[in-house]
Amino acid sequence: MRVVVIGGSGHIGSYLVPRLVRAGHEVVSVSRGRSTPYVPAPEWEQVQQVFADREQEDADGSFGGRISGLRPEAVVDLVCFTPESAALLVDRLRGEVGHLVHCGSIWRHGASRKLPITEDDPSSAGPAFGAYGIAKERIARLLAAETAAGGLVTTSLHPGHIVGPGWHPIGPLGSLDPGVWRALSAGEALRVPGSGAESMHHVHADDVAQAFELALLHREAAAGQDVSVVAPTALTVRGYAEVAAGWFGQQAVLETVSWESFRSSTTPEHAESSWGHLHRSHCFSIAKAVERLGYAPAYEPEQAVLESVRWLVERGRLEVANPLVAGAR
Numbered sequence: 458m459r460v461v462v463i464g465g466s467g468h469i470g471s472y473l474v475p476r477l478v479r480a481g482h483e484v485v486s487v488s489r490g491r492s493t494p495y496v497p498a499p500e501w502e503q504v505q506q507v508f509a510d511r512e513q514e515d516a517d518g519s520f521g522g523r524i525s526g527l528r529p530e531a532v533v534d535l536v537c538f539t540p541e542s543a544a545l546l547v548d549r550l551r552g553e554v555g556h557l558v559h560c561g562s563i564w565r566h567g568a569s570r571k572l573p574i575t576e577d578d579p580s581s582a583g584p585a586f587g588a589y590g591i592a593k594e595r596i597a598r599l600l601a602a603e604t605a606a607g608g609l610v611t612t613s614l615h616p617g618h619i620v621g622p623g624w625h626p627i628g629p630l631g632s633l634d635p636g637v638w639r640a641l642s643a644g645e646a647l648r649v650p651g652s653g654a655e656s657m658h659h660v661h662a663d664d665v666a667q668a669f670e671l672a673l674l675h676r677e678a679a680a681g682q683d684v685s686v687v688a689p690t691a692l693t694v695r696g697y698a699e700v701a702a703g704w705f706g707q708q709a710v711l712e713t714v715s716w717e718s719f720r721s722s723t724t725p726e727h728a729e730s731s732w733g734h735l736h737r738s739h740c741f742s743i744a745k746a747v748e749r750l751g752y753a754p755a756y757e758p759e760q761a762v763l764e765s766v767r768w769l770v771e772r773g774r775l776e777v778a779n780p781l782v783a784g785a786r
Contacts, residue, residue: 459483460673461529463511464536465504466494468619469560472666473533475500480670485527495623495662515542521549531556531673540595547600551609556680558672561597561615563658563685563739564590572656573691573742576615576683587733597683604681612672612679614665617687617741618734620761621662622768625775629697631657631734634727635775638766641698643778644707650719653695653711655735658687661761664754671750678749688758691740700759704766704785705777760786 465474465486471494477484478500485505494501507527514520524532524546532554537543543559550557566574567583567590574581585594593615600611620626628637630649640647668686672679692700695711702709720728746752756764763785769775 458530458673459485459528460531460533461485461487461524461527462533462535463487463524464534464560466492467535468495468621468624468662469535469616469665469669471495471623472621472663473535473669474504476666476670477673478503480674482673485529487524487527495621511536511542515545518545521546525549525553529554531558533558533560533669533673535560537596538589539592540599543596543599547603547609547611551603555610556673556676557600557609557611558669558679559596559600559611559613560669561613561683562590562593563615563617563687563741564737565594565597565615566590566737566739568736569656569738569740572740574685574739575742576685576745582739601681601683610676610680612681613683614668614672615683615685616665617658617660617685617739619662619665620659620765622764624765625769626762626765627657627659627734629694629701630727630731631655631694632727632730634723636723638701638775638777641702641707641709642705644702644710646710646712647698648714648719648722649694649698649711650714650716650731651694651735653713654693655738656691656693656740657697657734658691658739658741659758659761660687660754661756661764664688664756664761667754668746668750668752671752675750682745682749684746684749685741685743686746686752687741687743687754688756688761689743689754690757692758694735697759697762701762701766704763704781705779706782707779
């Protein structure tokens with residue numbers, strides 16, 4: 458099958474594109490810049506590279522035509538963030554492409570109500586909030602309605618917090634604050650807002666790539682569906698901090714504080730990120746992904762995060778007080 462991957466050199470694409478080549482597909486990777494994939498692989502030598510500025514081409518109405526002109530049988534869209542952009546692509550591909558697989562987000566769901574959250578039970582989570590989450594929810598509904606009406610066959614896959622070598626993971630407090638890792642690695646007190654029982658659901662980028670590959674393979678089962686793509690389990694704030702401190706031979710020292718006190722002790726950016734993750738307190742079921750797609754994630758969340766942290770520490774991109782313990786897992 459000829460597959461066009463929009464955003465092919467990013468987090469997911471770095472793993473997905475080589476997977477598709479190994480599976481025998483003809484792959485075209487569309488990206489905005491000429492950055493190299495996060496994970497090098499010899500399969501990239503067989504990939505056609507196309508460079509395009511989606512935002513600019515959406516504005517002048519040419520992006521959908523560019524994708525259609527590449528003659529895909531299927532399209533994987535990893536970098537669509539507005540309903541307007543999604544609608545433009547759908548309108549151009551309708552009747553020309555057999556399958557559009559879209560990358561959504563678990564943030565299409567709001568605060569958890571019943572755990573694990575399932576895709577088809579509206580009572581398991583509250584309504585989406587925040588510009589990003591609301592946009593992803595609207596895109597998912599748009600795509601589902603398109604397929605239900607007999608138009609373009611679409612599938613929306615909704616990853617959790619993606620981690621892997623090459624970028625910083627969402628940390629135990631739900632932010633990218635490097636100070637969290639310094640404190641844990643030194644055995645210093647970590648100020649924790651809330652109860653510490655709030656959860657976050659990570660997933661390794663290669664497990665997400667696996668799900669996209671499977672959605673293409675099982676088109677009929679995936680058609681019109683929304684599917685959560687996460688690790689088999691989720692981490693609580695407390696559990697995450699304790700496991701992470703252990704990687705450095707330390708015990709986590711957690712100091713429970715109010716949100717008001719926490720906000721006064723960090724930057725507005727980190728505080729907002731922490732609140733967004735911990736208020737949602739997400740934990741998802743993977744039953745639908747397993748049953749419909751055959752999804753079999755290889756990584757538990759702590760394994761995925763450790764791989765990312767080890768990569769950063771070894772390259773001097775994350776400052777820690779003590780080295781990782783040999784055999785940390």
